[in-house]
Amino acid sequence: MDFRKLQIFLCLADEGSFVGAAQRLNIAQSAVSIAVRKLEHELGIVLVNRDRRATRLTEEGLLLEARGRELMNHAATVEQQIAARKELMSGTVSISSPSMLATYYLPELLSTFLDAHPGVTASVTQVGTEDTQKALLDGETELGVIVAERCAPGLLESLPLKQERLCLIVTELHPFAKRAYLRLSDLRDQPLVVYEPGYFVRDVLDQLFAAQTFSPDIRVTTNFLPLILSMVRKGVGATVGVGLVAEEETDLRAIPIVPRIDVNMVLARVAGRRISIVNHSFFEWVGKQSQKDASKPPHHIDSAGLPAN
Structure with missing residues (x-):
């Protein structure tokens, strides 16, 4: 069903006349009439009783009016949700990660990101690095924490974490x-x-x-x-x-x-594969954080008394 024709029909239902609908939509009266007739033809039913005195909706027309308004409201909600994701106001960052990193490293990383985007949530699944790489390649997850040594060359794009x-x-x-x-x-x-x-x-x-x-x-x-x-x-x-x-x-x-x-942990995604807006934004944000952290000395155990290797 053409949303534009439905919008014109709903405007006709509001105004009660083809003239009123045309004036409200700032289009020709004939355009309103043509759109409604095409909609009737598509559905195979009569939506409007036309006479000189008044324009009245048929029983089927009243049904379409009710359901059509629900549909238009739902479409508006979807548009708002998509717009919110584009602005990173909503959505869920989904990550597969081994337990140690999920417990001791991801909380600080995720909390910083979530604080900057209050409408965003996070979902972390505890999975070993081998299974995470398989899930990435099979399309079962979009982001995963794996070790650099298991990052399939040419197939996965990764960012250093820890x-x-x-x-x-x-x-x-x-x-x-x-x-x-x-x-x-x-x-x-x-x-x-x-x-x-x-x-x-x-x-x-x-x-x-x-x-x-x-x-x-x-x-x-x-x-x-x-x-x-x-x-x-x-x-x-x-x-x-x-x-x-x-x-x-x-x-x-x-x-x-x-x-x-x-152990060199990285955040990985499949190279060239489209992922959700919020996961893509998180991946890009981690990349910027990695660049900031590159100049900092890495964490290490006190090496006093350790052999050179």
Whole structure:
């Protein structure tokens, strides 16, 4: 149905005459008559009873008037919503992210963006980096946090978020708590609480342990970060994560692992694929933030006493 013809018909219903509708719309009376006749032809019904004394809507015309006004109001609402998104007054930033970054890094990043755009909301889904990249490429998510090493060249566009060193996370009472650094061989017979395969940290551990002469003593496997930290605090085992964890969880200690292993997290999207206005705006905003942060020294664990590598 042509919205312009519907608008003319509704104006006719308001004014009660073809002359009044033409004057209100500032068009010729014949244009009003033609538009209404075309609308009747499209619908296959008579909408208006025409006589010299008055112009009255038929029963079908009255039905179209009621439903037509609902339709026009809905169209106006949609236009307002689209306009609001263009001005970034509404919409939802949707991101898939591994739990550590979602817990310790994204809150500050998202809160800054949301404070600047009060009508915008955020939805964060906890997903491992491997599954996030697959979801991006399959079109199941528009934005995802992955590691730079898994950013498919030519397929994904990415922005740097955070670089962190891989560490063993322990309690203050753990035998390793005072150590300046640890080698992987130090983890022989060390109970561990780790992520499931598909999370970058777990996949790196599996690769590293594959080159060792011993197998890791994995006591608990879960992707639920609060459970991992609770198990560490209860002495079930240590976990492997980034130094940022110990910064936020002040009762825990982060012992760097040598040789040094860095985790470079990036915000990624599929290159060249259109995404929602609000997600696109957030991606562009993160890019500007990354440029501002480029001159700042990266966070690192105190390296005093660490081997050069």
